[in-house]
Amino acid sequence: QNMQQTMPNWLQNRAYLTPNRVAIEWSKQEITFATLHKQVEKTVRQLTTYRIYKGDTVAVHMTNSIEMILVIHALQYMGVVAVLLNTRLTIEEIKWQVEDANAKQLICDTYIEGISIPQITTAQWSMGKEASIELQTHYHLDDVTTILYTSGTTGNPKGVMLTYGNHYHSAIGSALNLGLHQDDSWLACLPMFHVGGFSLLMKSIIYGMKIVMHESFDVRAVYNDMMKGKVTLISVVTKTLQEIITLADQPFPKTFRCALLGGGPAPISLIEECLEKGVNVYQTYGMTETASQIATLAPEYVLAKIGSAGKPLFPCELQIRKDGTNVSAYEEGEIVVKGPNVTQGYYNREEATKETIQDGWLYTGDIGYLDDEGFLYVLDRRKDLIISGGENIYPAQIEAALMSHPQIMDAGVIGMEDDQWGQVPVAFVIASGLSAEEIFDYCYTKLARYKVPKHIYFTDSLPRNASNKLVRRNLYEWLGE
Ligand code: ATP
Ligand code: MG
Structure with a gap:
């Protein structure tokens, strides 16, 4: 019943x-x-x-x-x-x-x-x-x-x-x-x-x-x-x-x-x-x-x-x-x-x-x-997973590492196609007074080598939705992929 x-x-x-x-x-x-x-x-x-x-x-x-x-x-x-x-x-x-x-x-x-x-x-x-x-x-x-x-x-x-x-x-x-x-x-x-x-x-x-x-x-x-x-x-x-x-x-x-x-x-x-x-x-x-x-x-x-x-x-x-x-x-x-x-x-x-x-x-x-x-332990969205040389990379971890730097206000990470590795992580950052070199150096102290972004793109703003969440799929469009 x-x-x-x-x-x-x-x-x-x-x-x-x-x-x-x-x-x-x-x-x-x-x-x-x-x-x-x-x-x-x-x-x-x-x-x-x-x-x-x-x-x-x-x-x-x-x-x-x-x-x-x-x-x-x-x-x-x-x-x-x-x-x-x-x-x-x-x-x-x-x-x-x-x-x-x-x-x-x-x-x-x-x-x-x-x-x-x-x-x-x-x-x-x-x-x-x-x-x-x-x-x-x-x-x-x-x-x-x-x-x-x-x-x-x-x-x-x-x-x-x-x-x-x-x-x-x-x-x-x-x-x-x-x-x-x-x-x-x-x-x-x-x-x-x-x-x-x-x-x-x-x-x-x-x-x-x-x-x-x-x-x-x-x-x-x-x-x-x-x-x-x-x-x-x-x-x-x-x-x-x-x-x-x-x-x-x-x-x-x-x-x-x-x-x-x-x-x-x-x-x-x-x-x-x-x-x-x-x-x-x-x-x-x-x-x-x-x-x-x-x-x-x-x-x-x-x-x-x-x-x-x-x-x-x-x-x-x-x-x-x-x-x-x-x-x-x-x-x-x-x-x-x-x-x-x-x-x-x-x-x-x-x-x-x-x-x-x-x-x-x-x-x-x-x-x-x-x-x-x-x-x-929550890692990230399945859709945003980056696979590089067979290793799983979670953009959220890289973003957190980047943002732990006092001069990095915001960061967004996605995977970019790569002939050698399949995909490599790249980062978009809002930073003040930092060079890409300095950011790479900082990342090497925080992340395993293969997780360090291969490119740093400087930007003034990141795509965020009405809930203030980072919309990584828009970053792919920025990359032209
Ligand atoms: P959409 O489903 O439309 O893509 P959304 O998933 O961001 O949007 P919400 O329901 O507002 O919509 O957010 C729930 C999501 O927030 C979870 O599925 C998860 O990805 C993330 N989230 C929630 N709590 C945590 C947490 N503790 N750690 C990591 N991510 C979390
Ligand atoms: Mg959801």
């Missing part, structure tokens, strides 16, 4: 269980779960006047704000699938994603010129009339609630369908990993249109936990909140953590539990600096397809396993495969994952879904290995 599992509407239930707890705090304001629920109901009545109905797909183009939070919860109350757009996308990219997702309307902070579907700005809906409504009193765990696009680092972005169940299990998996404390509050400075930021909203209502929201990333403000003991947890990406740790000139309060680091590779030097300054960093591994992290390094291993992304969250599974079979410890292969937080597939992309998900396992396209105790 196939009984679809349901749960009471999360925020409504939270408002019933712990009405007076603070849900969100932002720029000197705060709102309890009870009030948040009331405001979301009002938002639903307002949005309903714009002919948004259960089963629709609606795109959202908003930056972190209380209005964005209201809209996200309201769409869940209405049973509407939300497509959360990255606000750094170009108009062309927005158009493409909105059409690809078949979104019926766009809810946005301000009107966007050149989009074909009807738009509802915050000024419009928040002033507008109210209609009577029918709330989803229960959520079906198998229903899709969001379509979140991948960053488009290795190809066109793909719309990842995530269900209530995916988000629920992501929140639970994280709580089982970090534990939940009575006084926990989580600083949200990453954009909520990304899965990492979005997951905090779900955690807040599922755990009954306060979120301290920052509408944009102001490193000083974030640092002050951490220092004042206002938050016990924070989610960061490498760049934000780097900025925070540069400011740190005194120990963090004991109540600060951890910085959850995700979204991409993390330089070991940064983790070491955090440890020196007494900031607990939990390195994570995950992707849009896994509704945020699927593996995390537990704190007791931060020193012993530095550089590792840890072990899968309970009850997820993670394996390394080559040609369909599992490899042994330390052997490199593709990372495959499985778990209740993992997507059922990409929207409107049967082929890509079939290629990516096989027998319930998601092939991540990332290469990595497990050590003899099962700790994961």
Whole structure:
């Protein structure tokens, strides 16, 4: 018998269980779960006047704000699938994603010129009339609630369908990993249109936990909140953590539990600096397809396993495969994952879904290995692997080595065709006051000979997408290959 599992509407239930707890705090304001629920109901009545109905797909183009939070919860109350757009996308990219997702309307902070579907700005809906409504009193765990696009680092972005169940299990998996404390509050400075930021909203209502929201990333403000003991947890990406740790000139309060680091590779030097300054960093591994992290390094291993992304969250599974079979410890292969937080597939992309998900396992396209105790080390994207004279070379390692030089601000590495070796690594760098010779010399102290780039190209900028990730496929075009 196939009984679809349901749960009471999360925020409504939270408002019933712990009405007076603070849900969100932002720029000197705060709102309890009870009030948040009331405001979301009002938002639903307002949005309903714009002919948004259960089963629709609606795109959202908003930056972190209380209005964005209201809209996200309201769409869940209405049973509407939300497509959360990255606000750094170009108009062309927005158009493409909105059409690809078949979104019926766009809810946005301000009107966007050149989009074909009807738009509802915050000024419009928040002033507008109210209609009577029918709330989803229960959520079906198998229903899709969001379509979140991948960053488009290795190809066109793909719309990842995530269900209530995916988000629920992501929140639970994280709580089982970090534990939940009575006084926990989580600083949200990453954009909520990304899965990492979005997951905090779900955690807040599922755990009954306060979120301290920052509408944009102001490193000083974030640092002050951490220092004042206002938050016990924070989610960061490498760049934000780097900025925070540069400011740190005194120990963090004991109540600060951890910085959850995700979204991409993390330089070991940064983790070491955090440890020196007494900031607990939990390195994570995950992707849009896994509704945020699927593996995390537990704190007791931060020193012993530095550089590792840890072990899968309970009850997820993670394996390394080559040609369909599992490899042994330390052997490199593709990372495959499985778990209740993992997507059922990409929207409107049967082929890509079939290629990516096989027998319930998601092939991540990332290469990595497990050590003899099962700790994961992520190497790089499979597509960017360079094979030189039979040796595997991972551009990420070379980029990290280059960027460890204080005069190299940014670096991108790709493989160039070579008669003798098949491929050789070449590097594009943003550097000041350094010659190619000096960079080669530096590389020889950091890297095995065959990994040292054969050419250094100086440049003023590197191709980065709206998620600020290096798009190496564009570098190939620069090379003319
Ligand atoms: P696309 O799938 O469109 O190419 P993307 O993979 O960059 O874009 P995201 O879902 O935003 O889109 O990013 C997930 C990816 O980020 C992972 O597949 C992995 O390559 C990288 N990543 C995440 N965590 C880590 C980590 N700890 N170390 C190295 N890489 C990581
Ligand atoms: Mg990806």
